Amino acid sequence: MKLLFASDSFKGSLTSAQTLQLLKQAAIYVFGSCETVGLQVADGGEGTVDAILHAEKGERITACVHDPLMRTISADYGIFDCGKAIIEMSAASGLPLVEENLRDPRNPSTFGTGELILDALAHGVKKIYIAIGGSATNDGGIGCMQALGMHFLDQHRNPLAGTGSNLGRIAHIDSTGLDQRLQDCSITILSDVMNPLCGEKGATFVYGKQKGATPEILEELEKGMLNYNQIIQQEYGIDCSAIPGAGAAGGLGAALKVFCNGTMKSRIETVLGFDTF
Secondary structure (H helix, E strand, C coil), rough: EEEEEECECCCEECHHHHHHHHHHHHHHHCCCCCHHHHHHHHHHHHHHHHHHHHHHCCCCEEEECCCCCCCEEEEEECCCCCCCCEECHHHHHHHHHHHHHCCCCCCCCCCHHHHHHHHHHHCCCCEEEECCCCCCCCCCCHHHHHCCCCCEEECCCECCCCCCHHHHHHCCCCCCCCCHHHHCCCCEEEEECCCEEEEEEEEHHCCCHHHHHHHHHHHHHHHHHHHHHHHHHHHHCCHHHHHCCCCCCHHHHHHHHHHCCCCCEEEHHHHHHHHHH
């Protein structure tokens, strides 16, 4: 008997590889002598880098970045000889990185995700796939863009930290410092989330509670997100409240699309067909 197991990870508990090992052990226990084959699978969330590196034999890169609360951590991503990189935003900005008693989506930042992008650019990649899922953040992606050289300014032209609590204070967006290497690098945003940036089905109201938001915090964050969207409309002519997927990962989808000219693609379809891109 030959058994093939293909498993995703279990959020916050078991990796895909650990799940496969347990399945193999269970198969041997139940069926006795049998041949088992394990295939790591991911849907574009946690475990995506591991699954693609396992299948495509890329190189694992470890970078020193900041976690959602701006504490120094090490995070991995993958690069390949064809000039591609695969990044999980959750490796630097994921919910499991924040202790339950510290979860408040006003405070976390996607800054570390921007640092992973910078590290990939330093390795000379020309195509970056960013799996955006499992975030601890609701900062509209401004932390990520801040790491990439952008500035989000208040009404007095003072720079703001890239957190959800500052979305309501943004009065101007300065993109003059955006890393020039992004002009020669395509960004593909891997997301199966279709939520827009704002509104009842937007980033805040749909996902904020699981990140630690109370009803009062949800209202505060939504006001901030509406202001952020208004400034984007004024300065870029884009309404992110009308873009499916802009609300993914606390609004990171919007930032990558607007400021990095990113292209949205289905996570699972892209992961399963990664070698064709």
